[in-house]
Amino acid sequence: AQSVTQLDSHVSVSEGTPVLLRCNYSSSYSPSLFWYVQHPNKGLQLLLKYTSAATLVKGINGFEAEFKKSETSFHLTKPSAHMSDAAEYFCVVSSRGSYIPTFGRGTSLIVHP
Amino acid sequence: EAQVTQNPRYLITVTGKKLTVTCSQNMNHEYMSWYRQDPGLGLRQIYYSMNVEVTDKGDVPEGYKVSRKEKRNFPLILESPSPNQTSLYFCASSLSGLGSYEQYFGPGTRLTVT
Numbered sequence: 001a002q003s004v005t006q007l008d009s010h011v012s013v014s015e016g017t018p019v020l021l022r023c024n025y026s027s028s029y030s031p032s033l034f035w036y037v038q039h040p041n042k043g044l045q046l047l048l049k050y051t052s053a054a055t056l057v058k059g060i061n062g063f064e065a066e067f068k069k070s071e072t073s074f075h076l077t078k079p080s081a082h083m084s085d086a087a088e089y090f091c092v093v094s095s096r097g098s099y100i101p102t103f104g105r106g107t108s109l110i111v112h113p
Numbered sequence: 114e115a116q117v118t119q120n121p122r123y124l125i126t127v128t129g130k131k132l133t134v135t136c137s138q139n140m141n142h143e144y145m146s147w148y149r150q151d152p153g154l155g156l157r158q159i160y161y162s163m164n165v166e167v168t169d170k171g172d173v174p175e176g177y178k179v180s181r182k183e184k185r186n187f188p189l190i191l192e193s194p195s196p197n198q199t200s201l202y203f204c205a206s207s208l209s210g211l212g213s214y215e216q217y218f219g220p221g222t223r224l225t226v227t
Binding site: 009031032034036041042043044045046049051052090094095096097098099100101103104105106 | 117144148153154155156157158161163169171172203205210211212213215216218219220221
């Protein structure tokens with residue numbers, strides 16, 4: 001069984017300040033974890049993924065995430081928010097052998113000027 | 114350009130009128146899937162296909178049908194749409210269905226059933 005919880009439905013930051021989007025997961029087997037971004041009226045785009053290699057994963061547009069097995073977390077961070085980062089972000093878990101990934105409910109990132 | 118296409122992008126229909134949403138990918142991917150996105154619920158998988166002629170139910174298959182006769186196409190069929198199927202639908206494809214592979218998403222189809 002697998003599940004994912006995005007701890008915040010909305011996160012509001014000012015441009016130039018750090019971003020933290022939180023994700024906790026549950027998985028019976030070694031999980032693969034993903035962060036996707038969805039800009040308004042667009043499909044989802046992969047930001048980064050963890051698949052049992054390095055625990056600190058770097059993605060596109062300056063985002064990174066750290067896999068912490070002891071805390072079952074995969075939080076997404078960025079040192080400095082940009083206006084173009086305003087979007088919906090989804091954390092996804094997929095267990096080894098599973099063909100059905102589980103999506104979190106999403107976190108809406110709002111960036112103020 | 115590698116992409117997943119869906120048609121139509123927007124559709125308004127009435128209860129009970131059969132409809133098909135098409136999905137096509139040009140990346141020679143084996144795995145394709147359909148999701149619906151509803152506010153506050155994230156994306157939920159409807160059906161998936163591991164390869165041609167191989168399909169299986171996702172988390173919310175009721176009221177939907179799919180077929181995979183060709184590798185590149187994976188249409189979603191609503192035989193008798195109802196208002197609770199009003200949603201935003203996404204098609205996705207992946208090199209393999211095994212968990213470590215990323216998915217490529219289409220632009221979405223917004224369906225309204227009155």
